[in-house]
Amino acid sequence: AVLCIAACEEQKKEINFPKTDLSAVALIPKPVKTIPTNSAFGLGAGTAIYTSTTDPEFEKVGQFLSEKIKGKTGLDLGVNSTTENTLERLIYINQSDSEELDNPEAYQLYIKKDSILLNAKTAAGAFRGIQTLRQLIPEQSNDTLTDQPLWVIPSGKIMDAPKLAYRSSMLDVARHFFTVDEVKKYIDILAYYKYNTLHMHLTDDQGWRIEIKSWPKLTEVGGQSEVGGGEGGFYSQEEYKDIVAYAAERHIQIVPEMDMPGHTNSASLSYPFLHAAGQAETPRVRTDMKVGYSSFDAQKDTVYSFLDDVIGEIASMSPSPYFHIGGDESHVTKKSDYILFVEKVEKIVQKHGKIMIGWDEIAQAKIDGSSIVQLWNEPEHALKAAENGSKIIISPAKKAYLDMQYDSISEYGLHWAAYIPVDVGYQWDPETYVEGLPKENILGIEAPLWSETISNSAELEYLAFPRAIGYAELGWTSSEQLNWDDYKERLAKQVPYLEKMNVNYYPSKLIDWK
Numbered sequence: 240a241v242l243c244i245a246a247c248e249e250q251k252k253e254i255n256f257p258k259t260d261l262s263a264v265a266l267i268p269k270p271v272k273t274i275p276t277n278s279a280f281g282l283g284a285g286t287a288i289y290t291s292t293t294d295p296e297f298e299k300v301g302q303f304l305s306e307k308i309k310g311k312t313g314l315d316l317g318v319n320s321t322t323e324n325t326l327e328r329l330i331y332i333n334q335s336d337s338e339e340l341d342n343p344e345a346y347q348l349y350i351k352k353d354s355i356l357l358n359a360k361t362a363a364g365a366f367r368g369i370q371t372l373r374q375l376i377p378e379q380s381n382d383t384l385t386d387q388p389l390w391v392i393p394s395g396k397i398m399d400a401p402k403l404a405y406r407s408s409m410l411d412v413a414r415h416f417f418t419v420d421e422v423k424k425y426i427d428i429l430a431y432y433k434y435n436t437l438h439m440h441l442t443d444d445q446g447w448r449i450e451i452k453s454w455p456k457l458t459e460v461g462g463q464s465e466v467g468g469g470e471g472g473f474y475s476q477e478e479y480k481d482i483v484a485y486a487a488e489r490h491i492q493i494v495p496e497m498d499m500p501g502h503t504n505s506a507s508l509s510y511p512f513l514h515a516a517g518q519a520e521t522p523r524v525r526t527d528m529k530v531g532y533s534s535f536d537a538q539k540d541t542v543y544s545f546l547d548d549v550i551g552e553i554a555s556m557s558p559s560p561y562f563h564i565g566g567d568e569s570h571v572t573k574k575s576d577y578i579l580f581v582e583k584v585e586k587i588v589q590k591h592g593k594i595m596i597g598w599d600e601i602a603q604a605k606i607d608g609s610s611i612v613q614l615w616n617e618p619e620h621a622l623k624a625a626e627n628g629s630k631i632i633i634s635p636a637k638k639a640y641l642d643m644q645y646d647s648i649s650e651y652g653l654h655w656a657a658y659i660p661v662d663v664g665y666q667w668d669p670e671t672y673v674e675g676l677p678k679e680n681i682l683g684i685e686a687p688l689w690s691e692t693i694s695n696s697a698e699l700e701y702l703a704f705p706r707a708i709g710y711a712e713l714g715w716t717s718s719e720q721l722n723w724d725d726y727k728e729r730l731a732k733q734v735p736y737l738e739k740m741n742v743n744y745y746p747s748k749l750i751d752w753k
């Protein structure tokens with residue numbers, strides 16, 4: 240029952256689009272392959288979105304696209320709904336089993352005069368493709384082509400898939416607490432640039448941020464402080480699940496981190512039996528920025544039964560296969576205790592069905608080849624772990640830390656590892672950063688944002704943007720295609736999006752912002 244009434248007949252007439260160039264659109268991350276065909280698709284009131292019915296998740300991707308199109312253009316496009324005049328120009332999101340779509344996040348976009356076809360094997364792939372489509376929609380409509388405004392999308396093909404499987408940013412919600420809405424806003428922007436992971440640093444010396452029902456003092460006591468003396472805060476389990484679900488709708492996994500055996504002052508303050516007396520500093524409310532003075536007692540069985548409860552509760556709320564145990568800077572834990580601790584905690588994490596991730600120091604222990612090591616400081620640790628079969632997440636402080644200042648006069652941030660101007664943050668390769676590390680061992684890239692010096696969205700965004708946009712490209716786009724001069728032009732053109740999202744990005748002088 241496809242009716243074509245007057246408005247539709249009108250749209251069917253040949254439209255004389257201006258010549259377009261799909262390869263000239265400022266896409267970030269840059270797709271693997273773009274083939275322009277110089278014509279266009281006119282997105283307008285007569286466009287309808289249809290999705291494959293084989294996987295219900297595809298319809299959600301269609302709904303997401305519809306919402307975003309509404310936000311950008313004001314057009315209210317139905318998804319899988321038949322109304323008389325909307326069947327002329329279609330955006331079809333199709334579940335395809337094509338072998339070219341082997342990567343779970345791969346997609347193909349075919350943009351023609353009368354249709355846009357998005358092929359993906361998985362809803363995640365379709366979702367990544369939707370981000371490309373969002374970026375292809377111009378800010379301004381052309382109001383002279385037909386009797387209705389059309390947003391002119393250049394025609395052609397895009398074949399795309401990520402280089403690295405794990406493309407992550409970390410947010411430290413422990414040094415300063417960030418509200419659920421602040422976290423969601425960050426997730427929104429990460430999704431737009433095709434990140435698939437947000438690692439949440441949920442616990443540290445200055446605060447404990449996740450409700451644990453079996454050990455309520457963790458938040459009642461440990462959640463009430465933060466760096467600088469503010470009131471802290473924590474996520475109830477309902478709030479944490481809400482963040483997890485919000486991220487999942489954007490095909491982003493939340494990787495929870497409970498940092499231990501060091502960085503545990505807030506936990507030991509809540510439950511003093513955890514504290515390694517005689518090694519670590521006596522727990523008290525800490526609002527300073529020091530590191531390396533706290534430790535759990537690795538010798539006590541009660542510590543491990545506590546961890547069994549806590550890891551169990553967090554794991555049961557976290558659909559991601561990963562659980563991050565921290566493991567960094569345990570400077571007052573005896574080395575033998577540290578090793579014992581990591582090995583025992585790995586078993587607990589596995590018992591709760593998760594794969595352990597830890598900062599690179601965990602490679603000093605005999606960890607399982609299935610566990611993952613996150614390089615932040617010591618390349619030797621990454622090499623050692625890789626030899627034992629582990630996959631590595633690349634996040635060197637000198638290149639990828641979002642909390643490093645841009646330069647000596649930039650606001651917020653630290654500079655113990657480096658100053659990281661926007662070009663330096665972009666001009667390195669996660670696949671070759673650690674000399675001798677085989678590519679097969681590289682799981683992905685992460686850009687961590689530690690929050691000693693930031694406490695709200697505006698400050699977070701000042702450090703994260705624009706650099707996090709560059710790390711998105713380093714994780715997605717093949718190394719041969721990475722080029723600063725080309726990238727910085729595309730970066731400049733992100734301004735309308737960043738302004739629309741009210742992102743307080745750092746206006747680096749290295750970029751000719753449009």
Ligand code: TNX
Pocket residue numbers: 530567568598615636640642653689690691
């Ligand atoms: C080192 S990097 C830390 C964090 C700090 C950060 C500040 C790492 C694994 N540990 O505890 O917040 O430096 O840049």
